[in-house]
Amino acid sequence: MSHSDYSFTVDPAALGLPSRDELVDMRIWDSHYHGTGSHEEIVKYIKRMGIERVISLDIGGGVTSEDPERDKRHRSLLKEWRKLLSGITRIDPGYPHKSLKKMERWIRNGPCIGIKYSGLIELDVTCDHPNSDPIIELAEELGAVIYIHTWIKVGGNPRYAGGGNYTGESTPMDVAKLAERFPDVQMICGHQGGDWELGIRAIRPHENVLLEFSGALPTSGAVDLAVNELGTDRLVWGGHGPSRSYANELSKVYDADLSDEERMKIFGTNYRRLAAPIMREKGYSVKI
Structure with a gap:
């Protein structure tokens, strides 16, 4: 890909937006990437937006979905794109023993850096269930990154926040309970729970919980509230591509009243600090 392929149709400066060079200077790490199945098609957009590294959340599929050919493709992809792509693997607290075996295969004896x-x-088991204890203990032993999808869907009869969640879908309140049991283990609360006002406050007392805010609409003020309540050291950034655009997700951070140093923390420094030990163990050179 030539440098000309990185150009934008409209001059970003004319709209008060960062140039590609300025995005590159931010050293952006995308902690939430779903493009594994079409990576070769998507990578041009990753590079065009100056993203330094993407972390796939789909490596190895689910714990009950055996597919040797898929696993072979995923390992090959991580090897071929090692300078740009890292991966974490999905676990399921409904199947703790299978989850532990998967962690051994993909993290201890494989290329992945987290769960x-x-x-x-599949089952009605959220992240705070006791089944998670051996999973978190092994993750701590391995130094693995722990990412927890969370959402707060209104539903039920009577309706309440979280009553419309999928079976086994965790909320930030569930993450808070898990974090209280493991105060020395850092974990990421994904999607800010969807409802950012509730999600931010649910995890606020637990300093071992970082907040990731991909996937929702780019509501002005959401990141400002997160910074005010949690501080910039507890936020990580995710692009959620290809189902979300980088413009959508980048705008959340650029909308906030932050210095460039604070933006850099959110865009990559905080995640690199979290992931650096296991990445260095896997042979990556990580400059925080």
């Missing part, structure tokens, strides 16, 4: 609690759990 993801998915939003599509």
